[in-house]
Amino acid sequence: MSGLVDKAKNYVAEKVANMEKPEACLSQVDFKGVNRECVTYGAKVSVKNPYNTAIPICEISYVLKSDARVIASGTIPDPGSIRGHETTVLDVPVKVAHSILVSLVKDIARDWDIDYQLDLGLTIDLPVIGNFTIPLSRKGEIKLPTLKDVFHKK
Structure with missing residues (x-):
């Protein structure tokens, strides 16, 4: 009897491992x-x-680093769902306190931008599997706003 149970477990584990999963890209x-x-x-x-079918997103967590220091982090609970057989674009707001920007003066003064690394975790609820986190990461430069950006109304 235990041999049958082991075979069933192995079969299910193999099917779940080979199951197509959602893919994400931080653009x-x-x-x-x-x-x-x-x-x-x-x-x-x-x-x-x-x-x-649509897949619910449990949460989006993020950590924004500059010069190997965390300058912002947070979690967005229950941001919605991903439509079936489609690509959904999510806009994740990342808020950085002004006091943190002041501590990055050396990097900012060089070229009026922040060199960053954004680590993001997209946790979705997959049928049978349960919660599944897609890790994403991106490095680049964030241009700081000028006075024109601050006072320009769109």
Whole structure:
């Protein structure tokens, strides 16, 4: 009897391991806005759903680093779902306090940008498997807003 149970477990494990899973890509990080408390940047995440049904997103967690220091981190709970057989683009707001930007003066003064690394975890709820986190990472430069950006109304 235990041999039959082991065969069933192995069969299910093999099917789950070979099951097609959603794929994600972190495409860009851009300036979104500024207010009294912080500067907001937006990260664009494209998620491809291989299934016919929508998949709920449990949460999106992020850590923004500059010069090997964490300058922003957070979690966005329950941001929606990924439509079936489509690619959904998610906009993830990343808020950086002004006090943190002041501590990065040396990097900012060189070229008016912040060299960054954004680590993002997209946790989705897959049928049968349960919660599955897709890790994403991107390095680049974030241009800081000028006075024109701050006062320019779109």
